[in-house]
Amino acid sequence: MSALLQMRGVTAFYGHSQALFGVDLDMAEGEVVALMGRNGMGKTTTIRTLTRLMPHREGSIRFAGQPLEGMAPHRAARLGLGLVPEGRRAFRGLSVTENLIAAARPGHWDLARVHALFPRLAERAGQDAGSLSGGEQQMLVIGRALMTNPRLLILDEATEGLAPLIRAEIWAAIRALRSETGLSILVVDKSLKELVQIADRAVILEKGRNVWTGEMAGMTQALADRYLGV
Amino acid sequence: MRRETVLNAVLALGLLAVPLAAQAMGEPFIVTLATKVAILALAGVGLNIALGLGGMVSLGHAAFFGIGGYAMAVLAAPVQAYEPLMTWPFELAGTKSMPVIWVAAMVAGALGALAIGALSLRTSGVYFIMITLAFGQMLYYFAISWPAYGGEDGISIYVRNGFPGLNTLDPIQFFALSYGVLMAALMVSWVLARSGFGLALAGARQNPVRSAALGIRPYSVKLTAFVISGAITALAGALFADLNRFVSPSMLSWQTSGEIMVFVILGGVARLFGPVAGAALFILLEHWLGGFSEYWKLFLGLALLGIVLFARGGLIGTLAGREVAHD
């Protein structure tokens, strides 16, 4: 397995207040990594620097062999970053189908496969994304990211607000994704129980710093208690 | 002390000191110019309550500015012509007294804002901009073809109206009056912004849905602010008419609305002294560049462009830093 992503000592600021104090994150091709931590610890910020939605100040970020410093978000995305952002952010005013095809790139995932994964999206194909239920929007943005056929799928709280049944389906889909297509996945989620079942490794952040990195199997109850409050 | 507070003090004192110095040096026109700044800033203070505090981007504030101006003309013109203001249903004389004219202008402005606001606030965003513009244009075209008050030609009030105890024809005394009114309006605006109503207004601007869920009707809050805003801008209109001793439909034109808005944005939206800084800079540029080239508006445009692009948050925002008080 080759290195897909390498983040080293990344720091980042919102105005004058520092949010990241040196985050390290490595991923190999085909790996599933869980990024964990309590609320406000810097998970989303880490993802934003990776996807170039905000600049980092120190440290380095390499993806697929390329340094991402100073790269525009769309160029980084075309290297194979597929983002499912926190807070959904479906394109309001566009229909469900338009949302899906807006940024689609050719590859394994197409409209038919996404519809097979989330039949509800086929039923709502013509509806304005802004009027979908919360969960429907969540499915839509996952589908939207898949339609770009990324090498690394980034899921920031992707199952937030989904019904247990759907959540189970999504986890199943993710498991299938990794076994069938070898897609790499970086996942942020609050449900440790489900993460344990699919992630290879975990990275835990606290106050913008790495506090624990290791195999998922090595995640003890004590660790979870201490850093995640489980 | 916060930097913005210092800056505000500098602006307030500067606007006072410059005309005083000019008066001492025998440059009465500078006094007139400063009076114009004070009055246009006052119009901006009015707009800033709607636009800065309430997020209501009105491109129709010339309507209130003009209503104030015409209120002055309607009251003062009959005196000039030795005629009563009206004879039916009862006889009423006009007046040349500024305080009376001011009250009339503010009441008229408030009523106008109530009517226009009540209808316009059904819309939001760009639609709001355009519907306020529409009402402004209606008044503009009405004034153009209103023969009783000169139509497009407007109407001259040859002698400035009076204020008890002052000689308003003296530029420096009229300046003092305008300055005093401006300071009073700034005070009102400051108290308003910090009050419970100001907080409700901020809530209604930033998240009307949430405000409603907290039991605060965004519509009523915004309409109230719009009426206050209209009244202050109308007062400025009355003063402006007195400054020029002349009223015409151009006070009601959309360009006037645009200029008042430019003062506010230039100075810094929602900043207490934003309109003062904006009006001062704009008038200064206009005056200075005007003597510089026939194509001075080109340079005015470039200067404004530079300010928007590189001085974010307007003059005050740039000079005083971005952070707004969170005390």
Added chain:
Amino acid sequence: MSLMLLIEQALNGLQYGVMLFLMAAGLTLVFGVMGLINLAHGSLYMIGAFACAAVAAATGNFWLGLAASLAAAAAAGALMELTVIRRLYARDHLDQVLATFALILVFSEGTRWAFGSFPLYLDIPRALAGPVRLPGGIDYPLYRLVLIGVGLAVAAGLFWLIGRTRLGIRIRAGEADREMIGALGVDISRLYTIVFALGAALAGLAGALVGALQSVQVGMGEPVLILAFVVIVIGGIGSIKGALVGAILVGMTDTLGRFLLPIAFSTFMERSQATSVGAALASMLIYILMALVLVVRPGGLFGRA
């Protein structure tokens, strides 16, 4: 008043409406789709007219002038987007208002600098000059009929572009969430430059086509700008169909209002006074129309409220 005259006036209203649509088309694109308030749209319209007049005068060929108007306006638009507008997407509407207000001054005085203060000569091409006889015996200027055709073609083209193409989808996605469409791999900056240049070219086209009928002079863009805003707001922002319907509604209201109101008033007023009062009311009519539409439908006729 004869029925024929009424029909002709209705046709005039339609024609005026389509002309307004031509002016508004570029604005809808930029304003409705990119969410940018561009007060300088009228300046691009002016640039188109001036380019056409200058080139037509130099070459004696209107069609070369027309091509020049498209090119000049598109170039001005692209330049404007690259240097100024792209810094404004993330800002609120107010900064856009101020910056594009400043651009009006720059463009107007710059044009005056380059072309002088006197109106330029631009006439309709010889091939399209003069009236043709319509069924029913109405003599109607051919050029105006052609304008109707061009306006409808532009409407259809835009409708297709925005509603049916992936380019259109992406533009609209960019309006909904610019950051997100970028994060999904779309070069939204370049896309916006293209769209802005396209909108500018449409403004330039309108300037040249309409300039042949009207006066080509500095400041010609501002009244048009206000009308174009009125049109797209009545129709509902972001809707090409709305802009077309709004334009025709405004054209009809204005033309028929100007025609019929004085007649109506003269039934109970002295003639001179009736024409004056009727004309006064007619000049307010489209604003009254806009206010009515917005009070009843706060999001315009075809807009999302």
Added chain:
Amino acid sequence: DPVKVGMITTLSGGGASLGIDTRDGFMLAVNRAGNPDLSVVIEDDQQKPDIAVQIADKMIQSDKVDVLTGIVWSNLAMAVVPAATAQGKVYLSTNAAPSQLAGKGCHPSYFSVSYQNDNLHEAAGAYAARAGITRAFIMAPNYPAGQDSLAGFKRFYQGEVVAEVYTQLGQTDYAGEIAQIRASGADGVFIFLPGGMGISFVKQYADSGVGLKLIGPAFSFDQSIIQAMGDAALGVLNGANWSPDLDNEANAAFVQAFRAEYGRLPSVYAAYGYDTANLLLSAMDKASVSDADAFRAALREADFASVRGKFSFNASQHPVQDLFMREVVREGDILTNRIVGVAIEDRGHAYEDECKM
């Protein structure tokens, strides 16, 4: 004694061409005279009344001018003139001369060098019948100057007015009005549509093929505008008190000097500006500006060679002059006006009786 003149005129925006011609005509005379006692300050009023008022204040308070001049538009004149004359300044009008200032509002310090606003419309009205217009369709924008113009036309018009139409100020599309003209049964059309409005109308009118005789005041068919109308303007009649081909020595010299200096033909505004400056210079030779009464008396004499030939002031200090009818013609590359006849001789204005001075 030195005289300082403040010129307030429109130098930017859509109406700039009129102000620029006014300024250029005025300065041509000033420069030709080379009188070191005469100095001029010029400012742009942006065609806004409030700006004009402020410039007037500035010129009076800071520049300490003795004479004001240059305003193009009536509404700006109404804003500036009464206050200026009340402060004892002389105002010489190079163009705008509204009826209020000619009648009730006349003032010893106010002189109109150009005309009274109604004059050119009166010329058109007086001549229309001779041009074969017996059933006239008359049209103007709906604002005071427009209303005055229709009244002025009707004052001397002998025929029948079949329709009277007010358009919107700033209107650019006239298809509706043209359709009304076609249906009206008129045999001629009088229009007063200044600036861009006139250009739009004339082009659209020519294209409509209606083809009835068109008549109007000179401002709508003046040198600065007809080039933009092109051949559509050919043959249009317009009432005037000046024309580049007016046959007198002063005018020939003026036209030639103006062309040499600025490379274009002068307009009526340039002619009025030129006359105004010469009037002022003539008064300076006779009296000191510090003696207001003597200076005004010197102005009243109008002892200068007007490009209009005959020129004198009446009691209200407005010109008494011949009004002509001009026709737009093509001379080589350019369009210009040529006189076709006299409309009214020695015309003063209609408000003289109201002026108590």
Added chain:
Amino acid sequence: MTEPVLEVRDLHRAFGALKATDGVSLTLRRSEIHALIGPNGAGKSTLIGLIAGNLKPDAGQVVLNGRDVTQADVAARARAGLARSFQVSAVAAELTVLQNVVLAVQGARGQSFRFFRPALANTGLRAAAEAHIARAGLSGRRAIPAGDLAHGERRRLELAMALALAPRAFVLDEPMAGMGPDGAREMTALLDDLRHEAPILLVEHDMDAVFALADRVSVLVSGRIIASGTVAEIRADPEVQRAYLGEERLE
């Protein structure tokens, strides 16, 4: 049995052809937590919108404390004692946490038209607001603009603002969403406490929380309530398992 605090009677609401709410009736009684669960798009948020007044029903009634409020607007219902939270956090982004909550307290007390007294200098308002902030676990973030909060913190602010209304009934749309495990635990404890102040209609997909808290559970599917009962009854209902819970929850 006491009269219900909140009662919904046969509500209907359609969006075009879609019947988002199709004859829903339910009650909320004193001191109870009534959980409303159901698949995504079942119509839960729509129902909350109808209860809070953001949406107008096609038919049916909403009764609060025995008063029919169907015709009242959102603000009137809030004043009458209805506090709602939003599924997607809705806060005034430029105001600080404290200002947001003061705004809420002031709204609840009907003091929004005071033009002179500075809002934050009003110790009564401020003390009340601080107490609610502390309860929602945001004390340390009091002076931060709401827009700068991390996602989870914003959810807490949502709750603090609902608390500040001192309502007669809470209607909460997914308060746990986006909260970490510890946050969810704290929230569970807080809601457990809260029910004694005012009953809660709770929409939530976090089944741990629902099963721990709810006195009663109603299951909404396609705009209709298909089952209603205690936690045990609902967990055992095969229909509910099929439509919503999935096999995982069979344990």
